[in-house]
Amino acid sequence: MKRIKGDLSENLEQAIHFYTSSLEVYSLKDFPQNWADAQSNLGATYICRIKGDREENIDKAILHCKSALKVHARDICPSDWADVQINLGLAYSESCLYQEAIASYKAALEVYTYHEFPERWARLHNNLGLAYLKLTDGNIFDNIQQSIIKLKLALKVYKYEDFPDQWANVQHNLANSYLIRDINNLSKNQESAINACTLALKVYTHTDFPKNWANLQYLLGIAYNYQGEIEKSITYLQASLKDFNPIIVPRFSLKSGKNLGKIAFNNKMWQQAIFGYATAIEALETSRSWIKSESRRQEILADSIDIYQNIIQAYINTKQIDKAFEYSERSRSKLLVDLMASSHLSQSGNIPPKVQELLQKYEELQQQIDIECQNYKSENNRSETRAIWQVYNEKIALLETLKQEIWEQLRKEDPILAGEIQVQPLILSEIQQLIDHPKTAIISFYTTNSDTHIFIITQNSIYLHTCIDEGLERLQNWIAQNWLSNYIHNYQKWENDMEHFLHELAERLQLSKIIHQYLQEIDKLIIEPHLLLHQIPFAALPTGEYQEYLVDRFLIRYTPSCQILDFCHQNYNNKRLNVETFQETSLKYGTVEDATDDLHCARWEGEQIAQMYNIPSEKRLIGSSQATVNNFRQLAEQVQIIHCCHHAESCLYNPLESQLKLGDASITLGQLMSPGWRLPNLVDVFLSCCETNLGKPSITDNLLTLSTGFLCAGAISVISSLWKVDDLATALFSIFYYQQRQKDKNRPEALKEAQIKLRELRKADLEEISKEIESKEKELIGDRKKYTRNSGEYSQWKHQYSIHTKINKLLKHRVQTSDSEFPFAHPRYWSAFIAQGLQ
Structure with missing residues (x-):
């Protein structure tokens, strides 16, 4: 363990191996002293271990130390007992169990007294000072006061002349403690912190101890900021980053860069703020790439989301709109971007x-x-x-x-594969290449604490429109209360208030002004929402013109982020290489219909689509007996286009539990996003189900829905729903959509035409559809005698007849009960479905 030569990591592994091997001979019963020594040494080694999971190593260290204490008793072998207590204290500190660490260090001081063991006594007081500094239990200012007392006691032994390194280390720790001491003595504490830093710099020079020197520059920067000396503060914080590459030392660069950015930002020093935040973001993203735990990665990003907000605002304030937009892209949907990259990699x-x-x-x-x-x-x-x-x-x-x-x-x-293993943020010119038509624009929303910024990007330009005072508190909370909360707790109010809500939202987002100023030459939109705007049917937003909706003026599709749109393009290129005849007319279709045997409209919908595309029976999963999880999986691997018309349900409190409900079980979003669900042949998915794109985005703008799950699994386009949809309206909408697709309309065109047709459908049109079904009913009645009762053919006939009679009743009922000449004119019927991905 103490070997100097060789690789430290391997030396520690060898030490663990030999100590563990010795326990095969040294049992607790026969060789208690040797057994306890080995346990103690294992504890000390696991504290220093480099390989393996850090938390697991510390847990093992604590376990071995506690085992050693079974033999190393205070009254029998006090020095061995005290050494184990020190190691326990170090291990507890690593686990942030500072109360336990303090108890262990204090126990060790019963043996290592000032008069008999002055150096160890001083080291223990330094350790105690650090533990009290980090202790959050109890009164924090009392803890800091204890920290200062313990550190000053350590200086009784650690004199500058005798122990310069240890003396400087204690001064460094004192500076940290002074900086968070009782705010009632703020000025005096800052002076004490500055004095401690200055003393420590006598030893910790830039030449000999660069990291310690940089840490002290950082502390001086913080102290001078508290004193209101901003120029000095920024000078010291900039110096702290002098030798620190954020890719090499991300933790320190994140802390120092973030504080430099914040102080400069608050004092309107935009260039210095940009430098600090840019350094912090590079360090943050390096830290994320090095961490294996996905939950920890998301936690780090959520804790630092204000860095992105502020650098975006700083770039806006310096008129660098392109950079502001690029950083807005870097901040959003990181989890989805990572998932899509990893899923594409596993498809290869x-x-x-x-x-x-x-x-x-x-x-x-x-x-x-x-x-x-x-x-x-x-x-x-x-x-x-x-x-x-x-x-x-x-x-x-x-x-x-x-x-x-x-x-x-x-x-x-393999350029595509390279882009997937190392996800590089897109710059503006690369994003503009994703815009495939001069009359197409990306409308990207980004809400900060104070405002909502709307970036308008075309092939050759970028504009910014800011909705002042429509920030997280005002806009996003308003959406949460008046849209999401009503939808969850008072569905009838949500439905009744929908049109009024959408009208007010369009006014808040200044939609008519944006159209007039920036979109006069545009006819296609790629909408990139942010946070709760992901739940909004933009197609149904009024434009300000008489009875005109956004969908009347533009073809609309969505993307969670431009990087995800880029992945869809990459995926499309891969599929073109893998599918010899990648033509719409040659793609194989499959349907999953009425998986729980209670949706007559879904059966009719599936039947109509199957007739349009001549889908064979083996590619149709009908009813609970056929629409099983295993059959769904097999079908999704065999076809390029899959239409799902059955029940689904989102889970807002745990998105990974959102589910497609099938005959024998459910397919959850968590399963869709797992490596086991990779669908390299899949092109289009139409989720004609409830809530398949309903989700509650995190502060990092990750929207985990069944729709995004299929994008991660390999689809390049998904049609999905924003809420619980009406059965009859959905069946009609789906049929209209595929009728338009048969006319060679692309996805947004087909979606638009289907929405308008459903919205403008009259009672007379429903009656015409009813007559067609009645004609089919008569035809089925005429066929009844062809089948023997109780035969399979008869059961199939009876089922077909039952579906048509029930659909006809629904149509007639809708005609009779609708107060409007246009039964599906309300946005809740026609605007629920959105298209994501490619057009």
Whole structure:
């Protein structure tokens, strides 16, 4: 464990191996002392271990230390007992169990007294000072006061002349404690912090201890900010980042960059704010890429979302609209972007040997970076010199360079795959290349604490329109209360208030002004919502013109983010390569109909679509006996276009539990997003079900819905619903949509025409449809004698007849009960469905 030569990581692994092996001989019963020594040594080694999961290592360290205490008793072997208490304290501190750490350090002080063991006594007081500094239990200011007392006691032994390194370390810790001491003595505490930093800098010079020097610059920057000396504060914070590449030391760069950005932003020093926030974002995104736990990755991003908001505002204030938009893209839908990248990567089944070799090298280099980070952390726990810091910098920089070289080679071999393993933020010019027509515009919404920014991007330009004071509190909370809350708790009120709500929302977003100023030459929109705007049917927003909706003026489709739109394009190109005749007329269709045997409209809908496209019976899953999870999976792997008309349900409190309800069980969003659900042949999905794009986005704008689940699984286009839809209206809408598709209309065109046709459908039109069904009923009655009662053919005939009679009753009932000449004119009928992905 104490070996200096060789690789530290491997040395520690060898130590664990030999200590563990010794326990095969040294049992607690026969060799208690040797057994306890091995347990104690294992505890100390696991605290320093580099490989493996850090939390698991610390848990093992605590377990081994506690085992050692079964033999190392206070009254029998006090020094061994005290050493184990110190290791327990270190392990508890690593687990943020500071109360337990304090108890262990205090226990060790019963043995390591000032007079007999002054150095250990001083080290324990320094450890106690750090533990009290981080303790959140009880009164925080009392804890800080205890921290300062313990650290000052350590200075009784740690004199500058005798122990310069340890003296400087205590001064450093004192500065931290002074900075969060009781605010009633704020000025005095800042002076004490500045004095402690200045003293520590006598030892921690930029030349010999660069990391400690940088930390002290950071503390000085914070202290001078508290004192109101902003210029000094920013100078010190900028100095703290001088030697720190955010890709190499992300944690420190994130902390320092974030504070530099915040202080500069609050004082309207926009360029300095941009520098600080840009550094913090690069560090944040590096940290995310290094962390394996997805929940932790999302947590880190959520904690830092204000960094993105503020850099966007700073760029807007300096008239750099393109940069503001690029950073708005970097902030949104990170989880979905990562999921789509990983899912596309796993779809690449037959990877060429050369590409496979490059992928392996890339992963090995990332593993080496992980090891070096832990290695440096362990070394730095002992001491730090310029040499150690320089070696660490050089190693990480070299590994990152080598990794980038491998990525560049991979990009030459397979550019799509390269883009999937290392997701690069898109710049404006790359996003503009996703706009496939000069009359198409991306409308991208981004809400900050104060305002909602609307970016309008065309092939050759970018504009910004800001809705002042329509920020998180005013706009997003208003949507939550008047749309989402009503939908969940008072559906009738939600329905009654819908038109009024959409009218007010259009006014809040200044829609008519945007159309007049920026969209006069545009006829197609790609809408990129933000936060709760994902729940809004933009097609039904009034434009300000007489009785005109947005859908009347534009073809509309959606995307959760431009990076996801880019993935859809990449996926489309992959499918074109994999499918020999990638033509709409040659694609195979499949349907999943009425999976729970209680939706007559869904049966009729499926029958009409099957007739249009001559879908064979083996590609139709009808009813609970056929529409099982296993059959659904097999069908989705066999066809390129799948139409689902059955029950579905979103789960707002746990999106991964949103589900497609089938005959024997459900398919959850969590399953769709798992590696086991990869559908490389799938092109289009039409989810003619309830709530398939209803979700409650997180603060990081991740919208996890069944619709986005199919995009992650491999589809390039998904039609989905924003709420619980009406059965008859949905069946008619779906039929109208496919009628338009048969006329070679693209997805947004077909969607628009179907929405308008349903909205403008008159009672007389419903009566015509009713007559057609009555004609079919008569035809079926004439066929009844062809089948033997109780035969399979008779059961099928009876079922067909039953569906048509029930649909006809529904049609007649709608005609009779509708107060309007247009039974489906209300937006809740015709605007529920949206198109995502490609057109």
